[in-house]
Amino acid sequence: MAVSQPGVPAGSSSTPASLPGSGHGRLVRWIDHRLPVISFLEHELTAYPTPVNLNYWWNFGSLAGIILVIMIVTGVVLAMHYTPHASLAFDSVERIMRDVNYGWLLRYVHMNGASMFFLIVYIHMFRGLYYGSYKYPRELLWILGVVILLLMMATAFLGYVLPWGQMSYWAATVITNMFSAVPLVGDSIVTLLWGGFTVGNPTLNRFYSLHYVLPFVIVAVVGLHLVALHQHGSNNPLGIERRGPQDSIPFHPYYTIKDMFGLSVFLIVFAVFVFYLPNFLGHPDNYIPANPMVTPPHIVPEWYFLPFYAILRSVPDKLLGVVLMFGAVLILFLVPWLDTSPVRSARFRPVYRWVSWLLPADAIVLGWVGANPPSGAFVVIGQIATFYYFFHFLILMPLLGKIERPRPLPISIGAAVLAAGPPVPAAAPMERR
Amino acid sequence: MFRSIVAAALVAGLALVGGTAGTARAEGDAPHPPHQKWSFDGVFGTYDRAAMQRGFQVYKEVCAACHGVKHLYFRDLAQIGYSEDQVKGIAAQVQVTDGPNDSGEMFQRPARPSDPIPGPFANDQAARAANNGALPVDLSLIAKARVSGPDYVFALLTGYKDPPAGVKMNPNMYFNEYYPGHQIAMPPPLNPDQVKYADGTPGSVPQMARDLVSFLAWAAEPTLEERHRAGFKVILFLIVVTGVFYAAKRKIWSRIQH
Incomplete structure (x- = not known):
């Protein structure tokens, strides 16, 4: 359904650098002639043609990028004060909290930043699912996003181990032990991860090293994600391609200011956690130093892993549990092909429009199950919710695309916006169609 | 409008999951400690200096016999309202090991404000040997290392009871309503008027427990007021x-x- 549009520059990096406009001084032109960074930024950030009708769900992409930068900056400074040694790590974190200037701020921003990053990325992904952003020609854009999610999960887990509290230690034990379910080489993999025969100082050292390097891998994949994005530009709430210049506006100033507004709203939420609820999302047991001799009564991961943890525990068989847990993430790679609907946006899909909300609802149920001990009703609820998770992707998505009758699509974004008329917000009448 | 309601519900759901994640380890059969009002609660919460100083007195005269506060330095006590000279005086009452000196010997000297507050035992083994095999935990982070930490510590300190009929107590264990499993190795630490407060506050058990919690909450999170x-x-x-x-x-x- 997507074709190249006349009048809208679609290409990105392959476009030869044009000299920036007359607004620039000689020095800028001199530099740009040799190193076209200025014209690159003008092309990709300022003039970058963007659909006129993006709603606030589209804020979360840039938010994710900004929180990534916040995490790297706070992380690099924390690394200056942290000691990755089994007998010193816990105390060094307390030194950061007590004696490093604004150490408490750095650590609480980094700690809660991880939660914020996942919250943002989960919303960003849900937006993609709701508006069909993964469909032709943006399949690789989506797949790169799932790669980023996997890298984030690895990085978050590795980072959670570093304070070397009780939950750090036992989370490391539980998660690394999952690899022992791999047939034949499982135990060797676990020994390699541990750097020994139990979680110990070598484990902490290699986790620290990997926790430092992986975010830069994330930055690289985010770069590819942006290249893929700018190749065809953003999807939009109508899910139809831009047909001409009237469908687009330059990214700057329209979306820069909208993103700045969204950012400052997000920072308020972030600040409430950092300054007033810094340990709300964490686990008190992680303020107890790691002790290999004492197992906490309930080992629970951070909230952003709880749904996957619930899937792991809903299967009595270890290997199958691990397969399903990883499968729950890996299945996202197949979404562009599992969704068979010719229409992108759920707005024009009378059934999927409702069904799409069942996935986050199911994830919340799974998270609730994951937070509780696996006994009684929680086991059954967890199994039903696990079943639904895979049913949603493997059965509902392909089936709905085939049987559902989509509503007629508007002719163009511009036409839809104009039809909406000035006094009424653009989105509402479209919804009533 | 509909979408924003659903979105709000979603966020609320996530917060709920986060919240239950926090309470998930409310352990075993111990009841949740009743909520107390603390001066450090809320957006404008601050620590009560007088309560903290009384709490430090309780710590020093009672708890310190078995429990350390290893993340605290004597200099930190300036934050609970002691003057520089008072901090020096408090430190000087304690002997710490320093060295080696020029002849290679370790030696004892009065502590300085820059020293960490030493614990009562040289190592965990010594602590266990002196306590029927039980290890008294370090208290620096106790107010953050338990669910509803300040409420829990207060409930624990005031939660000693005679064991109900039919409950068989293990040797050297005490019944406590709020301890997971109800059998705690720590004898009831606070007795009425055990501490003679310098400011004349009556030393009831709940009063001492409250003061101690004020001190321990600060010990766990000394940057709360700044935050x-x-x-x-x-x-x-x-x-x-x-x-x-x-x-x-x-x-x-x-x-x-x-």
Whole structure:
């Protein structure tokens, strides 16, 4: 359904650098002639043609990028004060909290930043699912996003181990032990991860090293994600391609200011956690130093892993549990092909429009199950919710695309916006169609 | 409108999951400790200096016999309202090991404000040997290392009871309503008028427990007041900035039909 549009520059990096406009001084032109960074930024950030009708769900992409930068900056400074040694790590974190200037701020921003990053990325992904952003020609854009999610999960887990509290230690034990379910080489993999025969100082050292390097891998994949994005530009709430210049506006100033507004709203939420609820999302047991001799009564991961943890525990068989847990993430790679609907946006899909909300609802149920001990009703609820998770992707998505009758699509974004008329917000009448 | 309601419900659901994650380890059969009012609760919460000093006295005269506060330095006591000279005096009452000196010997000297507050035992083994095999935990982070930490510590200190009929107590264990499993190796630490407060406050058990919790809450989170003050300014600033950005966004977007 997507074709190249006349009048809208679609290409990105392959476009030869044009000299920036007359607004620039000689020095800028001199530099740009040799190193076209200025014209690159003008092309990709300022003039970058963007659909006129993006709603606030589209804020979360840039938010994710900004929180990534916040995490790297706070992380690099924390690394200056942290000691990755089994007998010193816990105390060094307390030194950061007590004696490093604004150490408490750095650590609480980094700690809660991880939660914020996942919250943002989960919303960003849900937006993609709701508006069909993964469909032709943006399949690789989506797949790169799932790669980023996997890298984030690895990085978050590795980072959670570093304070070397009780939950750090036992989370490391539980998660690394999952690899022992791999047939034949499982135990060797676990020994390699541990750097020994139990979680110990070598484990902490290699986790620290990997926790430092992986975010830069994330930055690289985010770069590819942006290249893929700018190749065809953003999807939009109508899910139809831009047909001409009237469908687009330059990214700057329209979306820069909208993103700045969204950012400052997000920072308020972030600040409430950092300054007033810094340990709300964490686990008190992680303020107890790691002790290999004492197992906490309930080992629970951070909230952003709880749904996957619930899937792991809903299967009595270890290997199958691990397969399903990883499968729950890996299945996202197949979404562009599992969704068979010719229409992108759920707005024009009378059934999927409702069904799409069942996935986050199911994830919340799974998270609730994951937070509780696996006994009684929680086991059954967890199994039903696990079943639904895979049913949603493997059965509902392909089936709905085939049987559902989509509503007629508007002719163009511009036409839809104009039809909406000035006094009424653009989105509402479209919804009533 | 519908979508924003659903979105709000989603966020609330996530917060709920986060919240239950926090309470998930409410352990075994111990009841949740009743909520107490603390001076450090809420957006403008601060520590009560007088209560903390009384609490430090309770710690020093009672708890310190078995429990350390290894993340605290004598210099930190200035934060609970002691003057520099008072801190020096408190430190000087304690002997610490220093060295080696020029002849290679370790030696004892009075502590200085820059020294960590030493614990009662040389190592965990010595601590266990002196306590029927039980290890008294370090108290520096206790108010953060338990669910509803301050409420829990208060409930535990005031939660000693005679064991109900039919409950068989293990040797050297005491019944406590709020301890997981109800059998705790720590004897009831606080007795009425055990501490003679310098400011004349009557030394009832709940009073001493409250004061001690005030001290321990500070010990676990000494930067709370700075955090609360900074947070208020930061959020106020962000609200203003958000308003400015929103106005700018409205203005800029009014140039086009959208």
